[in-house]
Amino acid sequence: DAGVTQSPTHLIKTRGQQVTLRCSPISGHKSVSWYQQVLGQGPQFIFQYYEKEERGRGNFPDRFSARQFPNYSSELNVNALLLGDSALYLCASSLGGTGLVGEQFFGPGTRLTVL
Amino acid sequence: DAKTTQPTSMDCAEGRAANLPCNHSTISGNEYVYWYRQIHSQGPQYIIHGLKNNETNEMASLIITEDRKSSTLILPHATLRDTAVYYCIVRSRSNDYKLSFGAGTTVTVRA
Numbered sequence: 001d002a003g004v005t006q007s008p009t010h011l012i013k014t015r016g017q018q019v020t021l022r023c024s025p026i027s028g029h030k031s032v033s034w035y036q037q038v039l040g041q042g043p044q045f046i047f048q049y050y051e052k053e054e055r056g057r058g059n060f061p062d063r064f065s066a067r068q069f070p071n072y073s074s075e076l077n078v079n080a081l082l083l084g085d086s087a088l089y090l091c092a093s094s095l096g097g098t099g100l101v102g103e104q105f106f107g108p109g110t111r112l113t114v115l
Numbered sequence: 116d117a118k119t120t121q122p123t124s125m126d127c128a129e130g131r132a133a134n135l136p137c138n139h140s141t142i143s144g145n146e147y148v149y150w151y152r153q154i155h156s157q158g159p160q161y162i163i164h165g166l167k168n169n170e171t172n173e174m175a176s177l178i179i180t181e182d183r184k185s186s187t188l189i190l191p192h193a194t195l196r197d198t199a200v201y202y203c204i205v206r207s208r209s210n211d212y213k214l215s216f217g218a219g220t221t222v223t224v225r226a
Contacts, residue, residue, distance in 0.1 A: 004158070033213075040215030043159065056213055057203060090158050092214075105212060106158030 002027070004107035012113045013081050021110045023091030025051045031055075031096025032074040033104060034066055037088040047082050049074055073082040078112075086114045118141055119203045124221040127197075131220075133190040137203030138182045145216050148179060149214070151190045152199040159202065162188065193224045 004025045013019050025032050032051040036044035045058040049068035069076045072093075078085055088111050092104040120138040127133040139148065150162040163170055163177045165186075170177045176189040190197055202219040 035214075035216075042200075042219055045213045045215065048213065051215070058213075088156075092158075103161040103164070105161065109158050 003110040004091055004105055006049050006089075006091050006107040006110050008110060009108070010111045010113075012115060013114050015081055015083060017081050017114075018077065018079045021073045021089050021091075021112070021113060022074070022076075023093075023107060024076070025072050025091075025093030026105055029093040029095055030103075031071055031094045032068055032072065033092045033094070034074070035092065035106075036060070036077045037090060037109070038084075039087070043077070043090055048072060081114045086112060088112075117128075119205055119217055121201075121217065121220045123218070124223070126203075127193045127222060127224050129195060129226050130192055133193040133197065133222060133224070135188040135201050135203075135222065136185065137188070138185045139203070139205045140200075142183050142205050143207070146205045148177065148183075148186050149154050149204040149206055150175070150177065151202045151204065151214070151216075153202070153219070154196075154199045162201075191221075195224050196226065198222060198224045208210050 007022045028034040033048040034046040036046055046060050047066045048056040052068045063079045066076045087111040090109045091107045094104045120170050147164050147166050149164040151159040152162055153159045163172055163175050165179055170178045179186045200219040200221050211225050
């Protein structure tokens with residue numbers, strides 16, 4: 001079975017631009033979460049979506065937005081890019097569901113560099 | 116979620132057991148202990164989780180103290196491929212969506 005896939009692998013943008021990152025969860029998983037990992041730090045939670053609805057949001061500005069599609073894939077959008085947005089963006093999928101404790105499976109990430 | 120404390124780094128000899136400690140003294144009764152690891156430039160990988168009983172799978176063993184205030188991840192026979200950052204995370208049963216990563220422990224397995 002394919003794991004979590006993310007595209008693109010690497011991306012270079014300039015300040016002020018907008019970027020869209022994509023994620024396909026493991027087949028059968030209905031929950032997708034997004035994390036940002038700045039160099040030298042642990043991943044920081046951005047969003048979680050379950051059944052196309054936002055279930056949780058981390059402490060990130062409104063420039064960050066996301067959505068989940070009927071096939072459970074997801075996009076993360078970042079507007080008005082800043083140098084500090086340079087990071088590895090990770091997508092994780094899980095079965096999801098209210099009150100369920102489950103493993104999250106991570107994709108390889110998208111490396112975003114903002115110049 | 117309860118916070119965790121882990122050593123910044125540790126070394127381990129190849130073929131020996133690696134014992135990674137984690138303190139979570141403020142853990143509450145419905146919170147699980149999760150372990151993930153992240154090999155350089157890859158996404159985090161789930162290892163194991165537990166509530167209060169010791170757990171074992173093909174990757175590792177998790178030993179949780181009786182008072183649940185600390186735990187130890189055991190890699191029984193460390194290999195060079197186990198070199199990674201290991202994260203101990205405490206997560207509530209009702210908080211399905213969020214993993215709160217700290218700085219983790221950088222484990223270096225040496226030949």
